[in-house]
Every structure is written in C-alpha cells, then in structure tokens.
Amino acid sequence: MRTSRLILLIVSVVVATVAMAGIGVVGLYRNFVRAHHHEPVAERPSWGDHWNLAVTFYPVTPLRPDEKGFANARCTTVGSILVQPGDPVPVRQLTCVDDGEVSTWFTEFADPADLKRYLDAHWVRDRTHETPSSTMALLRPSGPSTPYGLAAHPGLELRKQTVLLEASGDTFDRLYINWWMWSQIR
Structure with a gap:
C-alpha cells in the first residue's frame, strides 16, 4: 500500500512537472517566438x-x-x-x-x-x-x-x-x- 502511494505520488509529481513544463514551453513560444515572427511587410513605395x-x-x-x-x-x-x-x-x-x-x-x-x-x-x-x-x-x-x-x-x-x-x-x-x-x- 505504501508502495502504491509512493508510486502515485511520483507519477503525480512527474505529471505535474510535465504539465508545468508544457505550459512554460507554450508561454515561451507565445512571448518570444510568435511575438517576434511577423508576416512580411510590404516595402513602402519609393520614387x-x-x-x-x-x-x-x-x-x-x-x-x-x-x-x-x-x-x-x-x-x-x-x-x-x-x-x-x-x-x-x-x-x-x-x-x-x-x-x-x-x-x-x-x-x-x-x-x-x-x-x-x-x-x-x-x-x-x-x-x-x-x-x-x-x-x-x-x-x-x-x-x-x-x-x-x-x-x-x-x-x-x-x-x-x-x-x-x-x-x-x-x-x-x-x-x-x-x-x-x-x-x-x-
């Protein structure tokens, strides 16, 4: 029983860590990669x-x-x-x-x-x-x-x-x- 609780605790910690890491990756992507990636802007006309x-x-x-x-x-x-x-x-x-x-x-x-x-x-x-x-x-x-x-x-x-x-x-x-x-x- 103790072993199953320990395994459950370890699995919960791993799942929580993976979930937090996933949220962190999504946040990094949105704030840095996507925010700095712009669609090409048409060059302003010149003479x-x-x-x-x-x-x-x-x-x-x-x-x-x-x-x-x-x-x-x-x-x-x-x-x-x-x-x-x-x-x-x-x-x-x-x-x-x-x-x-x-x-x-x-x-x-x-x-x-x-x-x-x-x-x-x-x-x-x-x-x-x-x-x-x-x-x-x-x-x-x-x-x-x-x-x-x-x-x-x-x-x-x-x-x-x-x-x-x-x-x-x-x-x-x-x-x-x-x-x-x-x-x-x-």
Missing part, C-alpha cells in the same frame, strides 16, 4: 527613377509617394509626357497638386541643352532666390502661350542643370508671394 526630382525640390515634393509635400501636396509620377511641338521631350516628370490648388510639375531633361532650349522658348529669368543649400533661378513666362505662372531651377549655370519646377494656378507675382516664399525649398 525609384524619379528620386532625383523629389529630392531636388524637397519639401515641395515628399520624399515618398505615399506622403504629402508642401501645403499637403499629393504627388505622382507622370507616365505619358506630352510636349508642345518643338519642345524637347523630358526624361521623367512628377506632378503635384496642393490644398491651394497650385499644380506643380517637376521635369528632368536628358541634358542641359534640352533644358536651355525649353527655357529659351518659354521663360525669362526674373530673379534669383537664395536657399540654405544653393541658389535658385526664378523665371516668369515669356509669353501668353506658356501654361505655367512660375518656374525655377537650381543653380545659375544652365550648362550643369537638367531639372525644372513649373507651377500653375495663378500669376507669377501671386505664386511668388503666396506659394514660393512659403515653400522653403532647400
């Missing part, structure tokens, strides 16, 4: 080949397409680029529309000669604007056929530039005072 445009005109353009730029601008890449007859065809473009209904187009040309040819056909330099990292040339339309009100490009030497910002939604003076001065392009 890809349009990165140079986005970064050149930051913070008007956001650094990622799923973010917003200056004045809550929502930006997208342009798939099919249309140009006026005689204008050089750009390599790539971004376009944004902000809460103030200012539309901006960020264009990259293949080489500086294409940018110069485009500027000569549509724009006249009005003034320069100092930013913390560079000087921007500000341009006003050269005639009524120019569909934008204000343009800008980084630097003053066109032989090195291939990117251009164009904004529409108002006149040059109003865009300059109400939009450009607040945009804080770096």
Whole structure:
C-alpha cells in the first residue's frame, strides 16, 4: 500500500512537472517566438527613377509617394509626357497638386541643352532666390502661350542643370508671394 502511494505520488509529481513544463514551453513560444515572427511587410513605395526630382525640390515634393509635400501636396509620377511641338521631350516628370490648388510639375531633361532650349522658348529669368543649400533661378513666362505662372531651377549655370519646377494656378507675382516664399525649398 505504501508502495502504491509512493508510486502515485511520483507519477503525480512527474505529471505535474510535465504539465508545468508544457505550459512554460507554450508561454515561451507565445512571448518570444510568435511575438517576434511577423508576416512580411510590404516595402513602402519609393520614387525609384524619379528620386532625383523629389529630392531636388524637397519639401515641395515628399520624399515618398505615399506622403504629402508642401501645403499637403499629393504627388505622382507622370507616365505619358506630352510636349508642345518643338519642345524637347523630358526624361521623367512628377506632378503635384496642393490644398491651394497650385499644380506643380517637376521635369528632368536628358541634358542641359534640352533644358536651355525649353527655357529659351518659354521663360525669362526674373530673379534669383537664395536657399540654405544653393541658389535658385526664378523665371516668369515669356509669353501668353506658356501654361505655367512660375518656374525655377537650381543653380545659375544652365550648362550643369537638367531639372525644372513649373507651377500653375495663378500669376507669377501671386505664386511668388503666396506659394514660393512659403515653400522653403532647400
């Protein structure tokens, strides 16, 4: 009888130990293995080949397409680029529309000669604007056929530039005072 009680006690202790160990293993699994194992997360979208445009005109353009730029601008890449007859065809473009209904187009040309040819056909330099990292040339339309009100490009030497910002939604003076001065392009 004593032996059966001893065996029963030993079996009870073993069963309790195994049960406690099982609970411990389940707890470890839930707290460490399962908690640190995540489903793959989709990578956030990026500008890809349009990165140079986005970064050149930051913070008007956001650094990622799923973010917003200056004045809550929502930006997208342009798939099919249309140009006026005689204008050089750009390599790539971004376009944004902000809460103030200012539309901006960020264009990259293949080489500086294409940018110069485009500027000569549509724009006249009005003034320069100092930013913390560079000087921007500000341009006003050269005639009524120019569909934008204000343009800008980084630097003053066109032989090195291939990117251009164009904004529409108002006149040059109003865009300059109400939009450009607040945009804080770096």
